[in-house]
Amino acid sequence: MLRADFAPAATGVGSAVLIPNMTMTPPSTNSPNYTALLHRFYAPPTAAQEPSADSEIPVEDLVELLTEQLIYQQTIPAQEPEFASLPISLPTHLTQALKAKGIEQLYSHQAKAYRAISKGLDVTITTTTASGKTYAAYLGILKGCMKHNYRCLAFYNLKALAGDQSEAIADLLSTIPQKRRPRFAKLTGDTSTEERKEILATEPHILGVTPEFVHYQLRAAWRSEHWQTFFSQLRYVLIDEAHTCKGIFGANVSLLIQRIKLAVDKYGLPDDDGTPPSERLQFITLSATSGNPRIHARRLTGRIRYKQSPDRLTWIQKSGAAIAEKQLLVLRPSHNVNAETAKLVHHLLREGKSGIVFCTSIASVKTLYNLINLESLRQGHEPVGNQIATFYAALKPKQKADVLQQVKTKITRWILSTDALEAGIDIAELDCCIVCGWPGSIQSFRQQIGRCGRRNAGLAIFLPIAGNVLDTYFANHPELLTNGPAEDISFQVSVILLAKHLMCAAVESGIPSSQIRYYFGKEAILIAQELMQQGHLQKNRAGALWARGFPHSQINFRGSLSQTTIQLVDEDEDELEQMTEDIAQREVYPGAIYRSQNADGQMITYQSLALDLEAKQARLKLIPDTPAFTVATTRSELNVHSPVAAPKFLPLQLLTIETEVSAAQTELPIPETTHIRHPTGLTLELAWADIRHLITGYDLNVRRYERTCLNRKCLQYKEALPTHRRCPSCNKPVRAVDIVQHVSQFVFETPTKVEITTPIVQLTLTESVQNYLQDYVKQLKTQIQSEDSLIPPGYQTLWEFRAEYLALHTAGHQLLKVLPLVVRADTHDANFQITRSQTETFQGIFYNCLPESGAVESLFSRLPELAAKAAEVARTCPCSTGCGNCLIQHGCPDGNMGLFKPLGLSLLDAITRASNE
Numbered sequence: 001m002l003r004a005d006f007a008p009a010a011t012g013v014g015s016a017v018l019i020p021n022m023t024m025t026p027p028s029t030n031s032p033n034y035t036a037l038l039h040r041f042y043a044p045p046t047a048a049q050e051p052s053a054d055s056e057i058p059v060e061d062l063v064e065l066l067t068e069q070l071i072y073q074q075t076i077p078a079q080e081p082e083f084a085s086l087p088i089s090l091p092t093h094l095t096q097a098l099k100a101k102g103i104e105q106l107y108s109h110q111a112k113a114y115r116a117i118s119k120g121l122d123v124t125i126t127t128t129t130a131s132g133k134t135y136a137a138y139l140g141i142l143k144g145c146m147k148h149n150y151r152c153l154a155f156y157n158l159k160a161l162a163g164d165q166s167e168a169i170a171d172l173l174s175t176i177p178q179k180r181r182p183r184f185a186k187l188t189g190d191t192s193t194e195e196r197k198e199i200l201a202t203e204p205h206i207l208g209v210t211p212e213f214v215h216y217q218l219r220a221a222w223r224s225e226h227w228q229t230f231f232s233q234l235r236y237v238l239i240d241e242a243h244t245c246k247g248i249f250g251a252n253v254s255l256l257i258q259r260i261k262l263a264v265d266k267y268g269l270p271d272d273d274g275t276p277p278s279e280r281l282q283f284i285t286l287s288a289t290s291g292n293p294r295i296h297a298r299r300l301t302g303r304i305r306y307k308q309s310p311d312r313l314t315w316i317q318k319s320g321a322a323i324a325e326k327q328l329l330v331l332r333p334s335h336n337v338n339a340e341t342a343k344l345v346h347h348l349l350r351e352g353k354s355g356i357v358f359c360t361s362i363a364s365v366k367t368l369y370n371l372i373n374l375e376s377l378r379q380g381h382e383p384v385g386n387q388i389a390t391f392y393a394a395l396k397p398k399q400k401a402d403v404l405q406q407v408k409t410k411i412t413r414w415i416l417s418t419d420a421l422e423a424g425i426d427i428a429e430l431d432c433c434i435v436c437g438w439p440g441s442i443q444s445f446r447q448q449i450g451r452c453g454r455r456n457a458g459l460a461i462f463l464p465i466a467g468n469v470l471d472t473y474f475a476n477h478p479e480l481l482t483n484g485p486a487e488d489i490s491f492q493v494s495v496i497l498l499a500k501h502l503m504c505a506a507v508e509s510g511i512p513s514s515q516i517r518y519y520f521g522k523e524a525i526l527i528a529q530e531l532m533q534q535g536h537l538q539k540n541r542a543g544a545l546w547a548r549g550f551p552h553s554q555i556n557f558r559g560s561l562s563q564t565t566i567q568l569v570d571e572d573e574d575e576l577e578q579m580t581e582d583i584a585q586r587e588v589y590p591g592a593i594y595r596s597q598n599a600d601g602q603m604i605t606y607q608s609l610a611l612d613l614e615a616k617q618a619r620l621k622l623i624p625d626t627p628a629f630t631v632a633t634t635r636s637e638l639n640v641h642s643p644v645a646a647p648k649f650l651p652l653q654l655l656t657i658e659t660e661v662s663a664a665q666t667e668l669p670i671p672e673t674t675h676i677r678h679p680t681g682l683t684l685e686l687a688w689a690d691i692r693h694l695i696t697g698y699d700l701n702v703r704r705y706e707r708t709c710l711n712r713k714c715l716q717y718k719e720a721l722p723t724h725r726r727c728p729s730c731n732k733p734v735r736a737v738d739i740v741q742h743v744s745q746f747v748f749e750t751p752t753k754v755e756i757t758t759p760i761v762q763l764t765l766t767e768s769v770q771n772y773l774q775d776y777v778k779q780l781k782t783q784i785q786s787e788d789s790l791i792p793p794g795y796q797t798l799w800e801f802r803a804e805y806l807a808l809h810t811a812g813h814q815l816l817k818v819l820p821l822v823v824r825a826d827t828h829d830a831n832f833q834i835t836r837s838q839t840e841t842f843q844g845i846f847y848n849c850l851p852e853s854g855a856v857e858s859l860f861s862r863l864p865e866l867a868a869k870a871a872e873v874a875r876t877c878p879c880s881t882g883c884g885n886c887l888i889q890h891g892c893p894d895g896n897m898g899l900f901k902p903l904g905l906s907l908l909d910a911i912t913r914a915s916n917e
Contacts, residue, residue: 065347069340072330072478078457079323084111089118090139091146093180100175103135108320110136116314117236117282118143124242124285124297127319129450133286134168136316141236141284142173145182145205150235152206153214153260155253157244169206182206188213190397200226211253212557214260218508219552221263231260232267235282237301242285243443243489245300247826248559248850250491254300255501257283258519261302262509288447291488293317299491299824326458328449330478333466336710338364339737341436341463342371345414346379348432349387353459354407355432356415358422358439358448362392362587365416366595367629367703368436369603371738374705378736386601391417394568394579402599412601422447432459438471440890443486473884480885490820492829494854499527503551506537510544559850568594568618570606576620582754584611585695586632588618591746592698593630611752628743630698636893637692638835638845644759645860648684652769652910680768681914686860689760691847697747704741707734758851761860763812763844764837765804773803773903794881794900801898808844809834810882810904813889813896814870815846815859821873822866823858830855833893867911874905 083105086095098104106114109127116123117140125133144150169184176182185204187196189212203226221227237257239245245253261278268277283301287293294315298304303312334340341357345368348355359365373384389403389412406412408428415421422444433452439445449460462481464471474481502524505511516524528545531537537545556563566584568576576596579587588594592608606620709716709727716729724734765773777798784791784798797806812832819825830853835843846856859866877886882901889896 062344062347062351065343066329066331069331069334070329071332071475072328074328074478074482076326076328076482078325079319079321081322082108082320084108084320087111087114089143090114091143091180093176094139094142094146097172097175101172106135106139106320107132109316109318110139110320112314112316113137113284114140114143116316117141117284120280120282122283122297122301122303122313123316124287124293124313125316126287126289126293127317128321128323129288129447130454131319131321135172137238137284137286138169138172141206141238142182144235146180148235149233150205151230151233152236152238153234154206154208154238154240155211155214156208156240157211157249169208184208187217189216197226200224200230203229211256215252215256215504215555215557216552218259218263218504219550221267221508228267231263232269232277234260234264234268235280237281237283239283239285239300242287242297242300243290245296246489246491247829248491248497248853249557250300250489250826251493251497251852252501252555252557252559254302254491255493255498255520257300258302259501259505259508262505262511262519266509287489288443289317289486290443291486293489296489322455324453324455324457326449326453326460328478328482329459329461330475330481331461331463333464333468333472333475335466335712336737337436337463337465338368338371339705339735341368341434342375343736344434344461344463345372345388346375346384349384349413350381353431354410354413354428355430355434355459356417356421356427356451357434357436358417358419360418360437360439362394362418364436365390365392365418366597366603367738368416369597370595370703371705373603375736378705384601386411388412388414388416389601390597390603391415391421393418393420394577394583396575396578399577419444419448421451427451429455430458431456432461434461434463436463437465438468438474441487442480442484445481446486470884470888470890473888477885488820490824490826492823492825492854492858493521494852494857495523495527496854497555497852498524499531500551500555500852502528502531502545503536503547503549504555506545506547507549507551510540510546513539513543513545516545556850556852559853564613564616566611566613566616566618568596568620570620570622571609576606581613581616582693584618585752585754586634588620589632589695589698589748589752591630592632593623593626593628594620627702627704629701629703631701632695633697633699633745633747635694635696637694638689638760638833638847639692640687640689640760640762642688644686644688644857648860649681650684650863650911650914651681652907653913680766680772682766682769682911683762683764684860684863685762685764686857687760687762688757689847690755690757693754694751695748695753696751697745699745700743702741702743704739705736706739707736708739709734710737756851758848759856760845760847761856763808763846764841765808770804770841773807773906776903776906777803777806792881794879797881797898797900802842803903805834805842805898806900807903807907808842809894810887810899810901811867811870811907812844812846813887813892813899814874814904814908815863815866816889817886818866818869818873819855819859822862822869823855825853825855825858827889828891829853830859831891831893832889834898864911864914867908871905871908871912874901874908 085105086098110132113123113125113136125136127133141152145152173181173184182205183202184206185199186208187199188210217227221231237260261281264278264281265276270276283297285297285300290296294313298313345357357368359368369388369390372388376382376384386406389406391400391403403412403415404427407415419439421427430452433449435445435448439448452458452460464475466472498520502511502520511519516528528537532539537547539545564581565578566581567578568588570576588608588611590608590610594606594608595603596606598604605623605625607623609619609621611618704720706720706722707724708718708721709730709732711717711727711730711732714727714730716727718739720739721727721734726733781798784795816827816830816832819827819830828849830846830848832844832846835845837843846859848856874886877883879886880901882899887899887901
C-alpha cells in the first residue's frame with residue numbers, strides 16, 4: 001500500500017489529520033526584544049560550527065523528508081466497483097466486441113448513460129477521472145449508428161485528446177466485422193484537404209473533431225455532398241472535457257452549436273408534424289466536477305434558451321468504477337518550491353515510484369528538470385535523462401506523442417507538465433502527483449491529483465508557494481481542496497461575438513429572418529438589424545439573411561491574444577517547437593536563453609538570434625549549458641480614447657460610521673445611522689481603450705543550486721555555503737536550494753508589443769467620497785491606536801495605502817468575483833486595475849481580457865445589481881478584512897496589494913442604496 005510507504009496512516013474513512021503549528025507567520029511585536037538581542041551578542045551558541053564538506057544527512061524515507069514541511073494529511077478512501085449486466089438491447093456485434101476486450105459487464109454509470117441515450121435524452125456525465133466516461137457515452141451512440149445509421153459529431157477541445165479517444169474507440173470497433181462496423185474518423189486542422197475528401201467519401205458515422213475545424217468547415221458544406229449527407233443524418237453531438245468550455249471559448253462553442261443546428265435544419269428533413277430535425281439532436285457532455293454541471297450543459301447546447309424541460313437532460317455524477325485509496329499531503333508554503341519539489345521527485349524516483357508534477361509555467365517546468373538533474377548528480381547518481389520528461393503546449397504534436405508513449409512503456413517515469421496534461425488525455429498509471437503552486441481553481445486541482453492512483457493506491461502532494469496569497473489560503477484551509485465546492489463554469493455571449501457568428505451563419509446556411517430569435521436569442525434581432533443597416537447582411541426573396549466573404553477568420557476561438565503561430569528553428573532550419581506570437585515575444589526575443597529537452601532526455605540550451613514576426617519564425621543558436629537564464633521585463637499601458645456611451649453618474653448615499661475595534665475583535669461592526677445626502681457619487685464611463693503589453697528588455701540572471709541557510713532572519717540567508725553543514729551565523733542546518741543572482745539588465749531600443757483594443761469601464765470617485773473614505777480610515781486607525789495592543793491581522797494595510805485606493809481596489813475584486821453569478825461571464829474574461837489620473841486621482845479600470853468577452857459592457861449596464869450581489873457574497877465569508885476565498889483575484893495586475901474588505905463593502909452598499917432610491 002502506498003500509504004505505508006509514504007506517510008503515517010490517518011484514522012477513519014476519509015479521515016484527515018491537521019498537523020500542529022499551522023500558523024504561517026507569527027504576529028509582529030511593537031519593539032525588538034532587547035533582552036534576546038543582548039543574550040545573542042554576549043552569549044553566542046555553543047554548538048559546534050566547524051565547516052564540513054559532508055553532504056546533508058541522507059533521507060531514509062518520505063516521512064523523514066517531509067517531517068518539518070508536512071501540515072496536513074488526508075486519506076481519500078477507496079471505493080468498490082458497482083457493476084451492471086451488459087444490456088440485452090446492445091447490438092450483437094457490439095456485445096461481442098466488448099467481450100473480446102474482456103468486458104463482461106458495465107459499471108453502473110455506464111449502463112445508466114446507455115439507457116438515457118437510447119431513450120433519446122441529453123446526458124451530462126461528471127464521474128471521477130478514469131471512470132470510463134468514454135464507453136459510457138459511446139455505447140448508446142454506437143447502437144444508434146449501427147441500428148439507425150445515425151451520425152455523431154464528437155468535439156474534442158484538444159487535438160491530442162481527439163487522437164487519444166479515436167484510438168480507444170477504433171480499438172473497440174476493430175473487433176467488429178467490417179460490414180457491420182460503424183466508421184470512425186478523426187479530422188483536425190492538420191488533416192490535408194485531400195485527406196478530408198477521402199475520409200468524408202467513406203461516409204463516417206462518427207467524426208472526432210476540434211471545434212475550430214467545424215467552425216471553418218461549415219462554410220464549405222453548401223458545396224460538399226458528403227458534408228450535407230452527414231448533417232442530414234446527424235443525431236449526436238458529443239462534447240468531451242466540457243468544463244473547458246468557459247469564457248471566450250465556451251461562448252464560441254455555444255454559438256457554433258447553434259450554427260450546426262442551422263445546417264442540420266437546412267440539409268435534414270423535418271418530422272411529419274413539422275418538428276425541425278435539429279430538435280432530434282442529442283447532446284452528450286463529459287465534464288469534470290463543477291458547481292453547475294446541468295446549467296452549464298444546457299447553456300452550452302442552447303437548450304436553456306428554448307425553455308425546454310430540464311427532464312430532457314440526465315445528469316450522471318455517481319461513478320460505479322473502482323476508486324483506489326489516495327493519500328493527500330499538504331506541505332507548508334515554501335519560498336523554495338522548485339528545490340523542494342526536486343528533492344521530492346528525486347527521492348520518489350529512487351524509490352521506484354512514477355508520477356507527474358504540475359507546474360504553473362513553462363519556465364518552472366524547465367527549471368525543475370534542471371534542479372532534479374543537479375540533485376541527482378549532487379547525491380552521486382547518474383543524470384536522470386529520459387527518466388523524466390517535460391510536457392507543455394509549445395511542443396510539437398509528435399514530441400507530445402513521443403513523451404506519452406515513453407511513459408506508457410516506462411522509459412519515462414516522471415512527467416513535468418504545465419496544465420497541458422490536466423485534460424483527459426490518457427496517460428499510463430502513475431503512483432504520484434505533485435501540484436507545485438496553486439493551479440488557479442479547485443476544479444483544476446482535483447483534475448490534476450486525479451492523474452495518479454487510478455488503479456492502485458496513490459499519493460498526491462500540494463506544495464504551496466510562499467508569498468502567493470491563494471497558495472497560503474489553501475494551505476491554511478486544506479480541507480477545501482477535496483471537500484469544498486467546485487467553482488461554477490460560466491461564459492457570456494457578447495454583442496461583438498454574437499455579431500461575428502451571425503455573419504458566419506449567414507455565409508454558411510443563411511438565417512431565416514423569422515427564426516433569428518429561435519437560433520440565436522432575442523438580442524440577435526437588434527444586432528442583425530444593425531448589420532443590415534451597415535450593409536453586412538442582405539435579405540433574399542425567401543426571407544433569409546445572407547452574406548459574403550470570410551468572417552470566420554475574425555473569430556479567435558481560444559481567446560488568446562494572438563492566433564499567429566511562431567516556429568522555433570535552429571541554425572539548420574530544423575523545427576524545434578512552436579508557440580503563439582504573444583508568447584514568443586516573451587520567450588524568444590533576441591538574446592533570450594531558451595531551453596528544450598531533446599529526444600535523449602537532455603535539456604539543451606539555445607539563445608535566440610532573431611524573432612521575425614513577419615516570417616513567423618524565431619531563429620535559435622545552440623550554446624553550451626550555462627546557469628544563466630533570462631526574464632523579459634514588461635509593462636502595460638492603457639490609453640482610453642473613443643467613448644462608447646454617455647458617462648453615468650451614480651449619486652451615492654454614504655453612511656456615518658461609528659466603530660470600535662480591539663485586539664481581540666476583528667469583526668468590524670458598521671451600524672447604519674445617518675445618510676449623507678450632499679452631492680457625492682461616482683462616475684461610470686464606458687469607452688474603447690488600447691491596452692499594450694510591452695516587452696521592454698530582459699534581465700540576465702544566474703541560477704545556482706547550492707547549500708544555503710534558509711533562516712529568513714539570518715544574515716547568511718540565501719548566501720552560498722557550499723562547504724558548511726550548518727550555518728556559521730545561526731547554526732541552523734543548511735539545505736541545497738535554488739539561488740538566483742541578478743547579473744545585468746538589457747533594454748531594447750524599440751520595445752515589442754502585443755496590443756488589443758477593447759471596451760473598458762472606468763470608475764472615478766468624487767472628491768466628497770474620497771474625503772468620506774479618508775475620514776473613515778482616520779477614525780478607524782485612531783481607534784486601533786487607542787488600544788494598547790497589536791494591530792489586528794489584516795488592518796496593517798490601512799497604514800500602507802490611501803483610503804480611496806483601498807475602497808476602489810477592494811470593490812473591484814468583489815465585483816469580479818460575482819460576474820459568473822450575474823452576467824454569466826467567466827472570472828477570467830475581465831480584469832481590474834488601479835490607475836492614477838493626471839490630477840493624482842485614483843481610478844478603477846475594468847477591462848476585457850479580449851474584446852469579444854463582453855464582461856465590462858454588462859458591468860456598465862448592471863453595476864447596481866452586481867454591487868448588491870457582490871456585497872451579499874462577501875458577507876457570507878466569515879473573515880473580517882478579506883481572504884483568499886472572498887477577495888483575492890488570481891492574476892491581479894496590482895499584485896493583490898491594498899485590499900480591505902470593509903471599505904469595499906462600504907462602497908458597494910452605497911451603490912446598492914443609490915439604485916434603490
